[in-house]
Amino acid sequence: MSTPNIPGEAGNDRVSRRIKKRVLFIFLLCALLIMLGSITLSSFSNWKKASYSVPPKTPGTTYKVKTVHALTPTSKPTAISTQRTIHAPMLNYPLFNGNTRLPEIALTFDDGPNPFYTPQVLAILKQYGVKATFFDVGYLVADYPNIVRTEYSNGNVVANHSWSHPDLTYLSEQAIQSQLTSTTNIIQTTIGVRPTFFRPPYGAMNNTVLAQARNLHYTTVLWDGSAADWTLPGVNFIVRTILQYVRNGAILLLHDGGGNRAQTVAALPIIITTLKNHGFKFVTIQQLVDDLVLPIS
Ligand code: ZN
Numbered sequence: 001m002s003t004p005n006i007p008g009e010a011g012n013d014r015v016s017r018r019i020k021k022r023v024l025f026i027f028l029l030c031a032l033l034i035m036l037g038s039i040t041l042s043s044f045s046n047w048k049k050a051s052y053s054v055p056p057k058t059p060g061t062t063y064k065v066k067t068v069h070a071l072t073p074t075s076k077p078t079a080i081s082t083q084r085t086i087h088a089p090m091l092n093y094p095l096f097n098g099n100t101r102l103p104e105i106a107l108t109f110d111d112g113p114n115p116f117y118t119p120q121v122l123a124i125l126k127q128y129g130v131k132a133t134f135f136d137v138g139y140l141v142a143d144y145p146n147i148v149r150t151e152y153s154n155g156n157v158v159a160n161h162s163w164s165h166p167d168l169t170y171l172s173e174q175a176i177q178s179q180l181t182s183t184t185n186i187i188q189t190t191i192g193v194r195p196t197f198f199r200p201p202y203g204a205m206n207n208t209v210l211a212q213a214r215n216l217h218y219t220t221v222l223w224d225g226s227a228a229d230w231t232l233p234g235v236n237f238i239v240r241t242i243l244q245y246v247r248n249g250a251i252l253l254l255h256d257g258g259g260n261r262a263q264t265v266a267a268l269p270i271i272i273t274t275l276k277n278h279g280f281k282f283v284t285i286q287q288l289v290d291d292l293v294l295p296i297s
Pocket of ligand 1: 110111161165201202
């Protein structure tokens, strides 16, 4: 029979050292895991900062506008900032809408200037005291510079909608840059002011398109609501659909060029008067962006 192995002081020391070693090992393991975790978190947050808030789409597809919003009547009178001389800096993410706490609407017109319809749109805007934003196609600016000058001198914002309206997601970096730069130059030559807002044709964009726009100091502007007025769906349809998208800070898309725009022209006064009656104020995209950070008093 062997004597039971009763641990003495030496045995206790061994056990104690072993426990200490284990505690130290667990401590070091925890420290290592914390370090690894913080490195991972830090790189993830850096990646988040570097990436766009909108994921890239596959070529040829367009971003869907948001779901239908209810018309937001405002009982309070609109107390919105006056025009500023210093504007908000370029946004490095695509803009779909403005400040949702302010009863502001930005009307935007794409694909002009058109020698027949744009002057009619301009006359209606002037008649109702409304300022809007025109996303003009570069080669048409070259063809109809006087219309673009009127857009600008009436207080509207003239913006970049590429030179020839291609789907930019199919183009190389150089070709995208050329589309944007040539349009920048013709607008600057025509009205003496460099445009700062850009809308990709068809709303089609990927990270290359957005990066090129940002490199050229453009804020990319999309939209909240559109009535597909370019499909000639009827005046009532255009009015009804546009009004469904209306909410505070909405960017509404209409077309003054690219085809027959008689229905858009007919719908415009109805849209304007309805929204004015609901207490909305019409602003340019510049004003909309400036007011993004406006606090409510
Ligand atoms: Zn367009």
